[in-house]
Amino acid sequence: MKTIAAIGVFLVLFSAGKAQAQVDAAAGSAVANSSDPISRLTQTEVPTFPDEVQMTVPPVIERPLGVDEGPRVYVDRFIIQVDGEIANAWRNGAFIDDLQRMFDNRRSTQGPDGMTIGQLEQLTREATDWLRNEGLMVGRVYLPVQTVESGEVTVAVLQGRLGAVEPDGNNMYSSQKLLRPFAALEGQPIDRDAVDRVLRQINDYPGLTATGVFAPGNEVGTTALSLRVRNEKRFNSSIGLDNFGTEFTGEYRARFSTRANNVTGNADFIDFDVLGTQEPDNALFGSFLYSVPLFGPGRNVSFRYQNNDFDITGEAFPNDVVGTTEIYALGYEHVLRQGRDFNASFIAGLAKKNAELEELQLLGPTFLGRDKLTVGSFGVTFDFIDRQAGGINRGSLIYMHGFDDFLGSLLENDPESSRSIPNLGINAGGKFDKWYMNFTRLQRFSDTVTMLLRLEAQQSDDFLVSLEQFSLGGPTSVRAYSPSQFLVDSGAFASVEMIFAAPGFHSKPAFNNRSWGEVLQLSVFYDYAGGYRSDFLDLNRNTLSDDENLDLDGIGIGLRFNPTAQFSARLDAAWPSGGIEPDNGREPQLYFSLNFTF
Structure with missing residues (x-):
């Protein structure tokens, strides 16, 4: 009986608990909102504590x-x-x-x-x-x-944003012109390459030198830039004297050059050059160049005109031979990259060239040749600094094409051209293709020793008129020979020059606040040039061959004298080291140049 009673009590309690659970489940939020302190305690979430x-x-x-x-x-x-x-x-x-x-x-x-x-x-x-x-x-x-x-x-x-840019000290250039290149940088983080590029663009303005100085900006997080104009020059001029001419058209040359800067207020310039020869007084050269940026810095359009009137005399010419050369050219330059260590530009141009040659005889002038050319070109120019080896490099690579019978140019095989092989009926013409390159490197080894490396080359498979040929010999080629001793269709030139700044006393003061190392430099050099002319006919192929190979080389010494920043003088003496004798019979060959800028 006790067992049955216990089971009965268990069932009653179980049923009551189950019913209460169902009520609680149905009550839901009512229980949560109960004022019963025990109910509130049981429904409170476990508290969380902040990290230490x-x-x-x-x-x-x-x-x-x-x-x-x-x-x-x-x-x-x-x-x-x-x-x-x-x-x-x-x-x-x-x-x-x-x-x-x-x-x-x-x-x-x-x-x-x-x-x-x-x-x-x-x-x-x-x-x-x-x-x-x-x-x-x-x-x-x-x-x-x-x-x-x-x-x-x-x-x-x-990051530091660029705030206001304030020009200071400008007179020749307007503030608006100076600020325009900075427009894209305002409000942006101040990037060294971008600022350097813009400052270089501004310093490319003709006659202008400017620097940038940073200062706290007017707004939080900004930095202002003071664009300080150090120098504005309306004209840059120079006069020079040298003996770089030939014995036929005048060995001694006097030159005057001037540039007018910012002529119209658009960072444009005009160059004017005139050159005359003496002994004999037989040549007068003039050149005019106008250049202006197109739609902002780094895109320049130019027009150039050159005229050269000359009279050739000498034993090889019993009668006077007179000539005139005219060149009209349009050019375009687009800066591809501009920076502290590397610069590159794309260049393109179209030139119309006209050269005429006549022999003066008793019965009247005799026509010797007329070279009329229309030449298109494009290429790249560059310069860069080799930080690891410490070299400064500059060069260009240009492709040129001559158009025949275009804008009055010669035909492809034109008998009026100045260069021909009469017995074979071969004449130079207006159609040709050629590549041209040059490269220089200035390598500094120490405070007193520097090396200058120069390379230049031209390649063409065509029979070229003299205006388009490559010159071997002279003050800018192999200095042991007279100017343009040979003209070739394809050729190359290389020169290595070791320059020593006042050996033994370079750091001692000289004058005009300059050391002797700045005033006086001595050099030794080796020059080489070679090439070929397509003057012979290969009868088996009935085409022009390149069998006439020409090579010149020479060694020499040089002296440079720069007493001031405005005046410079140079003297080179060179001797042939190969088997070909100089045309003018001079050994050594002496070249000098004097130049004064103002």
């Missing part, structure tokens, strides 16, 4: 002075904080990933005790140096005031 504060980074003035002093924190993560509006403005934001890797690498090498505030600041200084070396000129990485939790340390990046 590991370090507080105070303002800079309150931070420990020593790098290893003060509290430490073990860094689990660095958070890079960048101004959201311009985060991707510099290099499309790629620098953020680079900074993250830099901080993560440092985090992985921290000791078990973590890092101090001083060590964190040292890391931000290293990151700042890296940013500036990469080109963000006024960029800064710093450790802001913060409370470090869960090992997460925030570092902030200020």
Whole structure:
């Protein structure tokens, strides 16, 4: 009976509990809102506690002075904080990933005790140096005031935006003209290459020299730029005297050159050159050039006109031979890249050339030849600095095409041309193709020793008129020979010159606040040039061959004298080192030049 009673009590209690559970489930929110303190206690969520504060980074003035002093924190993560509006403005934001890797690498090498505030600041200084070396000129990485939790340390990046640009000291150029190249940079992070490129564009303005100086901007996060004009010159002129001419048209030459800058206020210029010869007084050369930027810096259009009237005399010409050469040319230059270490430009042009030659006889002038050409060209020019080896390089590569019977040019095989093989009926013409290149390198080995390397070449498979041939010999070629001793269709020139600045006393003061190393240089050199003329007919193929090969080489010494920045003088003496004698019979060959700029 006791057992049955116990089972009955259990069933009653079980049924009551089950019913109460159903009521509670149905009541739902009513129970939650009950005023019963026990009910409220059972429904309250378990409270959460904030992460433990590991370090507080105070303002800079309150931070420990020593790098290893003060509290430490073990860094689990660095958070890079960048101004959201311009985060991707510099290099499309790629620098953020680079900074993250830099901080993560440092985090992985921290000791078990973590890092101090001083060590964190040292890391931000290293990151700042890296940013500036990469080109963000006024960029800064710093450790802001913060409370470090869960090992997460925030570092902030200020990129530094370009604010106002203020010209200072300009008179010849308007402020609007000087500010135009900066328009695309305003409000952007100050990138070294971009600023350098714009400053170079401005310094390419004719007659202008300017520098940029940074100062705090008027707005937070900006830096102002003061564009200080150091020099404005309306005219640049020079006079010169040399003996670079030939014995037939005048050996001694006097030259005057001048440039008028910013003629119309558009950073344009006009060049005017005139050159006359003496002994004999037989040639007068004049040149006019106008150049103007097209739609802003780095895109220049030019027009050039040249005229050369000459009278050839000598034993080889019993009668006077007179000639005139005229050249009209349009040119275009587009700057491809402009920077501190590398510059490159695309160039193109179209030139119309006309050269006529007549022999004066008793019965009247006799026509000797007329070369009328229309020549198109395009190519690249470049210069760059080799930082590792310390060399300065400059060069160009140009392709030229002559159009036959275009704008009055010669036919493809024209009997009126000045160059022909009469018995074979072969004449130079207006149609031709040729490549031209030049390259120079100035290599400094020490304060007193420099090497000058010069290379020049032309290649053509065509029978060219003299205007388009390559010259071998003379003051800008093999100096042991007379000017243009040979003219070839294809040829090359190479020169190596070792220059010594006042050996033994280069650092001693000379005059005009210049050292002897600046005033006086001695040099030794070796020149070589070779090429061929297509003057013979290959009867088996009925085509022109390149069998007439010509080679010239010579050695020499030089002296340069530069007492002031405006005056320079040079004297070269050279001797042939091969088997070909100079046309003028001179050994050594002497060339001099004097030049004064103002």
